[in-house]
Amino acid sequence: MILEVAILNVPSGMENEFEAAFAKASPIIASMKGYISHELHRCIEAPNRYLLLVRWQTLEDHTTGFRGSPQYDQWKQLLHHFYDPFPTVEHFEGVLQYHCSE
Template identity: 40%
Template sequence: MIHEVAILTIDPAKADAFEAAVAQAKPYFEAAEGMKSFGLRRSIETPGRYHLVIEWTSVEAHMVDFRESENFQRWRELAGPFFTGPVEMEHVLTVI
């Protein structure tokens, strides 16, 4: 299993609407083959910064199966308008 960690930056004044959009998009992730868990975490120290943490069975499940799907496009349509900068994303493995 791997985790996708995406750092999303939005206008803090739009936090409620952004969180509602992500909640609306969550089923698109849950429908994806290989998706195991989904979480959105808001930074305490940096208003407007979120960490989207998704567990996948493999990098391919994320980067091929999901990213090339219509559900990814729906996610971006809902959440993308809130982004104030590029999304930083990486895949990580739990080692301990």
């Protein structure tokens, strides 16, 4: 499994509009081959900053499959105009996972 990570900075005052657009865009990414799950988190200290986590089966499912698809154009139209600056996207693979036993 590959974890895609992006910090998304949205202009102040556009948070609600961004979150609505993200909810509309979510089914697009969820329909892609190799997609596992995604999460969007809002920063407490900077409410216009978000953390996007997307789980993919392989790196290529994201970089080639999703980004090379017509669906990615729809994703971009809904979301990319919110980003200031445009985010850096990084990919991670698991090393250790630990869960509380309670």
